[in-house]
Amino acid sequence: MNGEARVGDEGTTPEAAFAANGLGRRYRRRWALRDCAFAIPAGAVCGLVGPNGSGKSTLLTLGAGLRQPTAGEVRVHGLRPGLDPELRERIGFVAQDKPLYPRLTVAETLRFGRELNPRWDQELALQVVQQGRLPLTTRVGELSGGQRTRVALALALGKRPDVLLLDEPMSDLDPLSRHQLMGTLMGQAAEHGTTVVISTHILSELDGVIDHLLLVDGGQVRLAGPVEEILGAHLLLDGAEGLPLEPHTVLEVRHTGRGVSALVRPDGPVAEGWRAESPDLEQLLLAYLRSPEAAPLNTTVPSTPLEVAA
Amino acid sequence: MSSAVLATRETSAAPRSGLRPRGVTWLTWRQTRAALLVVTLGYAAALAYLLYQHHQFDVTTVRLRGLHCSTDTRDPVSVITANCNLAALAVMQAASGVHRLATVALAAPGLLGAVLAAQPLAVDLERGRHRLLWSQSVSPRRWFTQRMLLPAAILLVLSAVLSVALRWAVLWTHPALPIEDWSFDNASDALAPVYPLLTLAAFALGAVVGLLLHRVIAALGITLALYGVLLYGMAQVRPYLVPLHRKVVGPGDPWPSGDWVYDSGPVVHGKDFSYSACPVATGCDKEPSWILYHPLSQFGPMLWVETGMLAALTAGLVALAYRRLLALTR
Known part of the structure; x- marks a missing residue:
């Protein structure tokens, strides 16, 4: 925030x-x-x-x-x-x-x-x-x-x-x-x-x-x-097994036959070797639905208590 | 994605002039008009039957009196007896026809409460239509009030007309129907002012059950069952609504005529007993009897006390219905 x-x-x-x-x-x-x-x-x-x-x-x-x-x-x-x-x-x-x-x-x-x-x-x-x-x-x-x-x-x-x-x-x-x-x-x-x-x-x-x-x-x-803000806060990384994911917030890691695919919330530059792209909405939502333990992201929380309208 | 953007339009809420039903009243009218028409025709048929039977009572009473059954006549005795019996039977049939109508009319409030209050509320809640209604621009409270008001008002008018006509036929016309058949009898609840309040109480009962159960068949059955319990309970408390009178009648003396004898027994050595205590062989024929009774003059006040009780019950049920409605939106 x-x-x-x-x-x-x-x-x-x-x-x-x-x-x-x-x-x-x-x-x-x-x-x-x-x-x-x-x-x-x-x-x-x-x-x-x-x-x-x-x-x-x-x-x-x-x-x-x-x-x-x-x-x-x-x-x-x-x-x-x-x-x-x-x-x-x-x-x-x-x-x-x-x-x-x-x-x-x-x-x-x-x-x-x-x-x-x-x-x-x-x-x-x-x-x-x-x-x-x-x-x-x-x-x-x-x-x-x-x-x-x-x-x-x-x-x-x-x-x-x-x-x-x-x-x-x-x-x-x-x-x-x-x-x-x-x-x-x-x-x-x-x-x-x-x-x-x-x-x-x-x-x-x-x-x-x-x-x-x-x-x-x-x-x-x-x-x-x-939507743009949420999508912009995530990256879909593709790369070989063993590449570092730190210091990013990892939401989902999927092992494919050719390597690893990870959805992260980046926190700093992405390590060399990863191919990074923005996820589309469906990819993002499916990743969150598959990973109930993933950390929430809420960019709309009001900073002050809601006021009752006069 | 193509966007069917529509041109700006003026809003066109329902016009607010004239006497036509508007808002929830329109919806209520649209949903219940057929049922209300049937109910109105039913009450009209009952009223017509009452007037016909009362006319028959008048005619047969005049005919019976014209026979001078208790006076001398030049006709053979067998003919007099036959004529008198037939004429008396016709009078009794006309009188009992009115009494029967009142007894049948007592079932109507329960049925109407089940069909016009419990059923529509239960079906709306069962099928989730309350969410459609309550997401319009009217509050649940206003919807419920207007939804119930129209049928309740119509039932109040119809029941008042029928019960006043019954009371006229029983008490206010000459010749009057034999009051002994009516005083303190269950059928007296079909007389004004009890009957309209009984109708409202049954309607409010149906509304509460409909809001509580959300199941149509169950709501119909429970409303009818509870209405039966209400009628039974009223019959149980009726003797105690006004103070009972007591008197002792000597052996062979006439008992009070037209009064409601609630209980009686022999008086032996100055003490009250029940008839079951009398010796089987000799009985208590030679003993005076104690009688607990309501004189006929208490009939009117008793009807008003019943009316007050039903008014209080109706108010309680209405309050309960609104409380339940509030709980449904919490």
Whole structure:
């Protein structure tokens, strides 16, 4: 951190759209999240990655205000989700199973959104639905899983939120729909400055799309920060067996038939003999997921406690 | 990655004028309109049946009185007896029809609490739709309030209309139905003012069960079972809602007419006994009897006491429902 200004630092950088400090959530005796701290700036498109059961859905649920933290705090634009009423219309959330009312038609589902949201954008919601050629008079229960996902996303986008939290939104979409909807999401982020947090298992889906990354594993944040900064902090080294890796922080070492491949966080010059290159996002994430003991890197931790917005 | 950037648009929230349902009320109306229509038709049918039976009671009573069964007539005795029996039977049938309607009406609040409160809440929670609802711009508290308010208000009106009509048929018309069949009987809970509060209590009970269980079938069954327990409990406490009166009736003297005799037994040597203590051979026919009873004049106050208890129960259940709702968002 080195005293640099960070997202969430009071008065120095843009306001953190989605931030946590010491965040923990326990279900009975099991901690789903523990001691999480991060800050995602407004307008960022953040990928939330982690293995099954790592706490991604819990984190998004806390961000949407559907649950409250057991420890620490979570803030969206400085306000407490679920507790500060003025925040309700500023957060959009799509749950992993995309719950909808099956007996309502598509048109009625959009009316549901219009009736319950004062900032409703009917044109945008209609556009998302019509992009998938969904008949408005069809009952939601008669749609395929992918089509229901599209309706759920139309509901979330039509709300015109400032922060959009999507829990594995693309998992049951065909490639074309995925491409279309990702484009629409990016368009919203670019046009309205919407902060988008997408959790996903499809790592390739994130490449070139996200500008921030949050890797959660075992209920704790292991990577957090701008993608370029995180990628820039790592090197992928290839070389012969026995080459020195000190004084770097070694995250993963893989022995191949021809030598050694290592992912490191460099701390000083790389020893002669290593071929060094920047890892791509997928390589980096897979390395961290394969190495649960690797040291975390969080470039977003606020240097001051989060302030409650007045 | 292509970006489908859309042009800037004005937001188009639902217009806020006119009497049409808005917000959560619209959603509630859309989700329950068919069920509420069926319920309204059911209550209307019950009301029509009540009016028909009451009319039959009036007609048959006039016919019975017209037969002058207790006076001399020039008709043969066998004909008089047959006519009188048939006419009296018709009066009784009309009266018991109303009583039967009230007994059946007592089942309705439990069913409605299960179907209109427990089931929709449980199904929303079971299928995760509460996350969809609560991530819109309304708070869970507001959603729950408006979700419950519309059906509760409609049920309150419908149950009030039916129960007032029943009370009119039983107590306020001339000729009135035989009050002995009604006073302190379970069916009296179908009369105003008890019945509307019983309906609200059952509805609140359904809401609490729905919020607690998150399982549709279980919520339906538990609501019905608990409603049965409520009716049974009310029947158990009913004798003690107002103070019991005691008096001693001499052998051969008439017992109180129209009153509710709660318990009785022989008085032997100035002490109260139960009839089981009487000798099998001689019995206690020649002994005076002690009677614990509620006079008919206590019927009205007792209904109000029951209403108060149900109002307190409803308030407690509503508070419990909001507490449970709060726990679901913590």
